[in-house]
Every structure is written in structure tokens, then in C-alpha cells.
Amino acid sequence: MSQLPALQKLRKNVHLLMGLTFLLCLLGLLAFAVVELNIWLEDEQQAPVQDIVVSGELTFINDKNIEMLIKRTQPGSFFELDVNQTHQAVEAMPWVYRASVRKRWPSGLExxxxxxxxxxxxxxxxxxxxxxxxxxxxxxxxxxxxxxxLPNLYGPGGSEQTALQGYRNMQSLLETSNLYIVELFLSERFAWNVELNNGIKLNLGRTEFVDRLQRFVDLLPLILQQDRQVDYVDLRYDTGLAVGWKSIEKAA
Known part of the structure; x- marks a missing residue:
């Protein structure tokens, strides 16, 4: 009778050992499965990005260039691909203003x-x-x-928006006269000079340049009545203007 407790204890230890062995085997199999799954997910041949769909109104961007960029910067599998990095890479392209990137299950990219x-x-x-x-x-x-x-605009650094808005304001006035600005120069002191498609150069000064341009448009028919070719028109006056005529050699 004294051997019974010892036998029960032995059986309990055996069951405990078997349970522990089973648990260790289960954990080993689970770890193996996780490693294999991770290898599979990272293997481009197992889960490649198969479809890259580029949308938007594109004129200067070629879809193929975007696809080549993504395959060069994100060579891994669909699961490994980093959407944020892809987004940054696409927006860094010169002709891209904004972009959005998202994965499409099971192997696509939009x-x-x-x-x-x-x-x-x-x-x-x-x-x-x-x-x-x-x-x-x-x-x-x-x-x-x-x-x-496209017109050619010139100006000091930081004046890009000022130059473009000034160009748009002036061009809206010139359209009624069938004229358009070929070149616009904005000086360091923010004085405006433009050259028109008919070769006439306008000096508009620093202030009230839109009003001065309107004065030119109003007086242009009178100026063109002269039997000489206009070289430049200086509009830096409160009223009136000064006209420079091309020489015979220059006009020819």
C-alpha cells in the first residue's frame, strides 16, 4: 500500500512530461510555420505586385515610367511593399503635383x-x-x-507667384486685341517689362501696371496708324506714353 502514492506521483510526472513535450512540439511547429510564412510573404516570386494601375489626367507623365520607378524602388513582394515610401517616390517625380497610393488585394497597386x-x-x-x-x-x-x-517669365527668386499673377492679369487685357505676352521681366525692384508677340516691348514701371497696359491697348490703334514700326512703348507716366520707333535697318 505504501507504493501507491509513489506510483501515482510517477504517473503524474509522466503525464506532465508528455504535456510539456507536446507543448514544446506545438510551439516549435508554430515557430516553423511563422518563419516559412514570412519567407513566403517576402518572396517576390510567391506574392509579386502583378497589377499597377495609374489613373488621372496625364499629359506629360508616362504610366510605364511610374511602373518602372516602383519596381526599382520597391523590389519586394506585395506584402513587403511600403505604401508610404512608394507615395514619396511617386510625388518626387518632376511632373507629379500630388499622388495617392493604395494596395489592392491580392496583388495590385492603385x-x-x-x-x-x-x-x-x-x-x-x-x-x-x-x-x-x-x-x-x-x-x-x-x-x-x-x-x-508657354510664356517666358523672368524674375528674382521668391517672385514666382507675383510674376505669374501679373502675367495673367495683363494677358486678360490683351486678349481683346489679339495680342499675347511672349516674355515678361520682373526686376529686382519689381518693375514690369513685357514683350508682345508683335515684337513691341512695353515698359510698365512698378505701380499701376494694369492701368498702364489698358492705356496702351486703348491707344494702340492710333499708334499703328503711323507709317513706322514700333520698337518699344514707355508707359511710366501719369498720362500719355512715349513711343520708340525702329530704325530702317532694324525694321528691315
Whole structure:
């Protein structure tokens, strides 16, 4: 009878050992499964990004360039792809103004792009978008001829929005006369000078430049009645204007 407690204790220890062994095996299998799953998820061949859909009104951006950018900067699987990094990479493209990126189960990526709308060439080597923000992008002569005609604006750093708004205000006055601004110069002292498509240069000064331009538009028919070609018109007067005529050699 004295051996019974010892036997029960032994059986209890055996059951405990078996339970512990089973638990350790279960934990080992679970850890193995997690490792294998992680390897599978990170394996591009197992879960690649198969479909990249780019949407938005695009003129200067090629969908293929965005796809190549994503595959170059995010070479991993669909599950490993970092949406925030992809978003930053797409928005860093010169012609992208804003972008949104989201995953689409099970292997797709949706990208919506708001493109920069070029409004002017800035200081000969940059572009201004529709909001007067400068961005560094290249635009070919073919694009200018077939898609859009851009004026050349020049001015000191930080005056981009001022120059673009001034251009828009002046161009709205000139449209009734079939004229448009080819080049606009805004000096360090914020004096306005423009050159029109007919070759006439206008000196508008620093203040009341819109009113002065209106004076030019009103007097233009009278000026053009002269049998000489206009070189420049100086409008920096409270009333009236001064006209510079091209020489015979220059006119020819």
C-alpha cells in the first residue's frame, strides 16, 4: 500500500512530461510555420505586385515610367511593399503635383496622380505650375508646339507667384486685341517689362501696371496708324506714353 502514492506521483510526472513535450512540439511547429510564412510573404516570386494601375489626367507623365520607378524602388513582394515610401517616390517625380497610393488585394497597386499643369517657363530653366510653384522638369519643343504654348517669365527668386499673377492679369487685357505676352521681366525692384508677340516691348514701371497696359491697348490703334514700326512703348507716366520707333535697318 505504501507504493501507491509513489506510483501515482510517477504517473503524474509522466503525464506532465508528455504535456510539456507536446507543448514544446506545438510551439516549435508554430515557430516553423511563422518563419516559412514570412519567407513566403517576402518572396517576390510567391506574392509579386502583378497589377499597377495609374489613373488621372496625364499629359506629360508616362504610366510605364511610374511602373518602372516602383519596381526599382520597391523590389519586394506585395506584402513587403511600403505604401508610404512608394507615395514619396511617386510625388518626387518632376511632373507629379500630388499622388495617392493604395494596395489592392491580392496583388495590385492603385496610383492616382494629379499632374503639374505648366503655366510658364521660369528664368529659362524651370517651369511654373498652375499655382505659381516652380518645379524642375523638361518640356520639349514638340510638346510646346502640339500641346501648349508657354510664356517666358523672368524674375528674382521668391517672385514666382507675383510674376505669374501679373502675367495673367495683363494677358486678360490683351486678349481683346489679339495680342499675347511672349516674355515678361520682373526686376529686382519689381518693375514690369513685357514683350508682345508683335515684337513691341512695353515698359510698365512698378505701380499701376494694369492701368498702364489698358492705356496702351486703348491707344494702340492710333499708334499703328503711323507709317513706322514700333520698337518699344514707355508707359511710366501719369498720362500719355512715349513711343520708340525702329530704325530702317532694324525694321528691315
Amino acid at each position: 496610383i492616382f496622380v494629379v499632374e503639374q499643369q505648366p503655366s510658364a517657363i521660369w528664368n529659362g530653366d524651370m517651369l511654373l505650375n498652375q499655382y505659381g510653384d516652380a518645379f524642375d522638369a523638361r518640356i520639349s519643343s514638340a510638346d510646346l508646339n502640339s500641346k501648349i504654348t
